[in-house]
């Protein structure tokens with residue numbers, strides 16, 4: 516048995532594939548890596564907002580649909596919009612650190628005024644300006660290793676990225692973890708997902724053994740909450756769920772100029788769909804009450 520795995524060729528993407536391969540090799544299954552170039556790789560200097568939807572995953576998933584590969588491996592937060600009806604989620608790996616981090620020599624509240632902070636995420640920009648409207652936010656694009664290089668070269672006083680990236684690349688750098696109540700991560704951040712063809716029962720079964728059930732439930736709750744509030748890929752709204760035994764704990768938050776709306780709640784005896792839906796609905800109610808949406 517040999518499984519062909521499609522993914523992007525960036526350093527982070529290759530490591531993510533190796534993490535999936537480790538599980539397969541333990542089951543005695545051989546693997547083959549198939550590198551796919553996506554829009555995000557071909558236009559590394561363009562702002563993501565200009566490239567449109569599906570920049571990280573479209574071509575990778577297409578390789579699976581075309582039977583050039585058996586499965587696709589992605590950062591799950593890059594596939595928050597609906598996937599093709601002929602594809603489905605086969606498995607998720609246990610979640611890596613889900614938080615955002617500030618890579619800097621000073622923490623968020625000790626940075627000098629006018630410090631140059633790099634991020635291209637609208638969610639991160641909005642949270643940053645909510646806490647510190649005296650900072651100088653500069654765009655920061657490229658693969659994670661490119662972004663780190665720009666920081667080490669001194670182009671920025673700090674950059675904000677996902678902790679999972681540093682964890683997977685095993686980079687040694689000083690950083691500060693951003694509290695999920697203050698800086699709520701993007702839905703599904705830190706989760707690696709394997710996607711395959713709907714009808715391929717043999718391969719689906721193998722990944723069923725690898726799947727981390729709690730992580731999948733958390734991922735579903737976060738996706739459900741985001742779909743209720745109408746956010747897609749790279750939404751300005753952060754969503755974060757944790758699971759304790761049978762209970763879910765959820766945070767949803769977004770900054771609107773000088774205002775920040777954050778809802779936090781525990782959900783007892785509920786499915787991830789129900790918990791996600793309730794959290795999303797409470798957030799919508801709140802932004803209506805606050806006059807943010809009519």
Ligand SMILES: NCc1[nH]cc(CCC(=O)O)c1CC(=O)O
Pocket residue numbers: 590591592593659675676677679680703704705706707
């Ligand atoms: N948008 C790019 C992207 N997609 C996934 C990750 C991090 C890894 C993960 O969340 O699994 C990153 C980098 C970042 O947000 O800093």
